[in-house]
Amino acid sequence: MIEVIVNGKRTKISSGLNIKEAITALEYKGEGFALALNGTFVAISTYETTIVRENDSIEILAPVQGG
Amino acid sequence: MTKFIEAQADTWEIGGKTLNSRLLIGSALYPSPANMEEAIKISGAQIVTVSLRRQAAGDTTSKGGNQFWDIIKSIGIEVLPNTAGSHSAKEAITTAQMAREVFGTNWVKLEVIGDQYNLQPDPFETVKAAEILIKEGFEVFPYTTDDLVVAKRLADVGCKIIMPWGSMIGSGKGLMNPDNLLAIRKQFPELKLIIDAGIGKPSHATQAMELGYDGVLLNSAIALAQDPVKMADAFRVSVEAGRLGYEAGVMKEREFASPSTPTVGTPFWHQFKD
Numbered sequence: 001m002i003e004v005i006v007n008g009k010r011t012k013i014s015s016g017l018n019i020k021e022a023i024t025a026l027e028y029k030g031e032g033f034a035l036a037l038n039g040t041f042v043a044i045s046t047y048e049t050t051i052v053r054e055n056d057s058i059e060i061l062a063p064v065q066g067g
Numbered sequence: 068m069t070k071f072i073e074a075q076a077d078t079w080e081i082g083g084k085t086l087n088s089r090l091l092i093g094s095a096l097y098p099s100p101a102n103m104e105e106a107i108k109i110s111g112a113q114i115v116t117v118s119l120r121r122q123a124a125g126d127t128t129s130k131g132g133n134q135f136w137d138i139i140k141s142i143g144i145e146v147l148p149n150t151a152g153s154h155s156a157k158e159a160i161t162t163a164q165m166a167r168e169v170f171g172t173n174w175v176k177l178e179v180i181g182d183q184y185n186l187q188p189d190p191f192e193t194v195k196a197a198e199i200l201i202k203e204g205f206e207v208f209p210y211t212t213d214d215l216v217v218a219k220r221l222a223d224v225g226c227k228i229i230m231p232w233g234s235m236i237g238s239g240k241g242l243m244n245p246d247n248l249l250a251i252r253k254q255f256p257e258l259k260l261i262i263d264a265g266i267g268k269p270s271h272a273t274q275a276m277e278l279g280y281d282g283v284l285l286n287s288a289i290a291l292a293q294d295p296v297k298m299a300d301a302f303r304v305s306v307e308a309g310r311l312g313y314e315a316g317v318m319k320e321r322e323f324a325s326p327s328t329p330t331v332g333t334p335f336w337h338q339f340k341d
Binding site: 035036044060062063 | 093094095096097103116117118119120121122123124133135136139148149151157158161162164165166168169170236237286287
């Protein structure tokens with residue numbers, strides 16, 4: 001297991017997971033969100049080739065109201 | 068009269084789209100989602116601003132989305148994602164990239180806040196982010212102050228749209244520096260200029276349009292009104308009125324009074340004196 005930060009909260013996931021696997025493990029479902037890893041945008045097309053590492057910070061954002 | 072106004076209704080182009088409405092509306096702060104939906108529809112706006120925020124794990128509603136996003140999609144309106152909450156060019160760029168994927172648009176309302184007290188945009192980071200985003204294919208709608216030189220820098224890096232503030236976000240104070248706004252309009256006749264932030268009353272929107280601005284973007288003035296739907300209708304009319312007034316050509320101000328009724332043939336003219 002490794003420790004990662006997801007939307008500001010520390011949590012543990014299995015080591016060696018790619019983004020797609022990590023999202024599933026973290027119980028994020030669906031397609032209506034975007035993801036950044038350590039402050040850098042990760043496109044859906046690269047989820048499976050991007051590995052999550054210890055202490056990585058993951059931001060998962062979805063649509064909300066805005067001005 | 069209505070037919071005449073309809074005949075005068077203009078179309079304009081922004082970001083590659085041809086629109087009828089010059090009112091851009093925000094989607095936040097409404098009393099309810101239903102109220103937001105009705106207000107957006109009544110306003111006639113064809114562009115609505117949206118944003119991104121952290122999603123909770125396990126949210127499986129509506130294909131990972133939410134009621135808000137479902138409503139916006141059902142209205143069939145252009146979305147303008149913002150980068151609200153960004154305090155650096157890097158944060159804004161990442162947010163814009165995420166928004167492009169989620170919302171499926173290359174439009175972005177670029178907001179990089181430089182001061183938390185008055186939410187004044189950071190001109191240095193805004194220009195830096197705009198330059199990078201434009202190179203990445205974004206249509207950047209930068210939120211800026213009424214500073215002419217900042218507007219020039221934004222134009223220099225390729226912005227075709229500039230959105231100076233009327234006054235502080237959410238203040239409702241209207242146009243603090245109309246002379247500055249007019250100077251930007253005169254310096255950049257080829258750019259699309261939109262007043263963004265600070266509008267509080269329909270008359271503020273009319274004033275902005277009378278200055279020759281291409282559009283007005285507002286949120287709080289409608290959402291925080293006692294009756295947001297009625298206020299949305301008021302802003303629809305006020306923006307149209309201001310645009311028509313601008314196109315009609317406002318009379319020049321005069322230093323002295325000048326009678327509008329003809330003086331020739333005035334009865335009793337100087338005939339009876341005490």
